[in-house]
Amino acid sequence: MNCNEVKELLMPFHDGELDPATAAEVEKSLASCESCQSELAELGRIGLFANAAFAMPVEGVDLAGVYDGVMARIAAEDAVEATSNAIEGVRLQRAPVVTEPSLWERVRAWLGEAIRFERPVAGMALAGAALAVIAGVWIASQGPSADAPGNAPAIAQDTAAPAGVRRGREGEVAVRDAVVENTIADVGEVKVIELGADDAGDSQALVLWHVVDGEGVQLPEPANNVH
Amino acid sequence: MFRRTILTSLLLGLLALGATAQARPGESAVATASASDGAPATVDVVVIHATNKGEVDKRLGSLEKTLLRAFKGYLGFTLLSEEKVKLASEQAHHMALPNGTELDFKYLGEEDGFLRLHLEVGGLKSTVRVKSGSTFFQAGRGYKDGMIVLAFQAKTGG
Structure with missing residues (x-):
């Protein structure tokens, strides 16, 4: 059994979990390998430390008020949520009812927007269209010109x-x-x-x-x- | 909102331009579409060589009397060619004349019982309307020792 194989079995060997035959082989290899012996010793120290930590008595933690504290906090949070819900309900009740504007109101609003100074392009376009209508009516009233070429x-x-x-x-x-x-x-x-x-x-x-x-x-x- | 304003203004402008175009009187006699669409017309064009001597070609038939009345001083009238063309409204026809000029005439349709023709020949442009079966003339361009006379007769149908 080489060192690598031994080192892999050191942990169960330390914990006494190997079968007698395998344990005997590990023990035989340990006798001739200082490296394996060092590693086993290290495993022993780690084990002692872990056992000491788990075995340490838990003292100084008072859990007596934990339950009451948690319940009190839950109750406080519930109260805050209930209050905000109530405020939201009042706000919704006070909001004005929005009705869809009529067609005439929308046209009037659009015209007002179109002719304001803030929209000069739209106003100019409307003025141009009006001038074109007036020009067309005036031309129609003139009739054919005898002086026109042709x-x-x-x-x-x-x-x-x-x-x-x-x-x-x-x-x-x-x-x-x-x-x-x-x-x-x-x-x-x-x-x-x-x-x-x-x-x-x-x-x-x-x-x-x-x-x-x-x-x-x-x-x-x-x-x-x-x- | 702004885009809708521009689009609506453009639409109003286009409508106004359309109204203006409808109101403007036609500038070209050929383009005028005041005549009604309807039956085609047959235009008979007789090309005549008029001289101050000779006699009247018998093939000219009933035109003889009118030619002698209309072109005093000319005694000889010879039929050079004749074309009878059936034209639909707004349809044109082209003819080459023996004196090197070109004749283009177009039937413009019927209006108030008159058939309207527009003709262009050798730099002359004219629009004439005639009763069906009536004749009018175009003359004066030189040819050989005389002049060319064109007799136009238009009839509805064909």
């Missing part, structure tokens, strides 16, 4: 039209069955000629004369127009 007809209206020549809207040139609403020439010159009914009662017509310099075509003379 609307001014570059036509020569025949102010001395014979009777029976129907006029269209302002700025238009019209005969019975045709109306020139507008005409514009990006190049050259344009003229609208009314072709009135002849003596035989043939239908009237309109001619959009568009002449560009250099092409050799001349605008018709007024005498050439047939009314």
Whole structure:
């Protein structure tokens, strides 16, 4: 049996818990091993110390008032909890009943928030929307402008039209069955000629004369127009 | 709260802009949608070469009398080409003319019994409304020894 095996058995050997055969072997090994003997001696000292500690009489601890003290403390804590519960109950009873505001009240509160000086952006946005509505109404009241680009007809209206020549809207040139609403020439010159009914009662017509310099075509003379 | 205020203000602004757009009169004759959607129209375009000599092309038929009345000083009228185009409302058509100019015309729909046409040819832009079956002319651009005359006749249906 080597030292390691012996040292592992020293504790039960010291406590007398080994069987006789094993104890004899341990004892035989102890006889020839000083290290094991030292360790056994150490185990003996520890054992004595532990026994002394466990065997020491317990004196000077008075447990007589422990129970009463604990119960008193429990009672005090219960009293504190009961008091706080009572206070909480009173607070809940006194709290006002909160009712949901009506839709009108919410709108009014929102509007008040929106127009206060503390919210300048919202106020400006509302003012901008109001201006846009006013501008839209004003524009609608103006109607189409004859001076707007694209609307001014570059036509020569025949102010001395014979009777029976129907006029269209302002700025238009019209005969019975045709109306020139507008005409514009990006190049050259344009003229609208009314072709009135002849003596035989043939239908009237309109001619959009568009002449560009250099092409050799001349605008018709007024005498050439047939009314 | 603040976000809701901004969103509501933006909504009011958009509604106001919409009202303004509706109130503004149309600036482009082509874009004006005052005509009602409805039946298509057939536009007959006759391209004529007018000169101060010659005679009237017999193929021009009933146009002869009107051409002679409308274009005094011109004696010869030759039919160069004719196209009959069926157009739905807001539909356009393009034609190349023999004098190098381009003709674009668009049917704008019917309004108060008149068929509205917008045409653009050689730098001229015009909007005309005609009774169904009526004819109007566009003339004056030079071609060879004379000028080009365009006769437009519009009819509902086709």
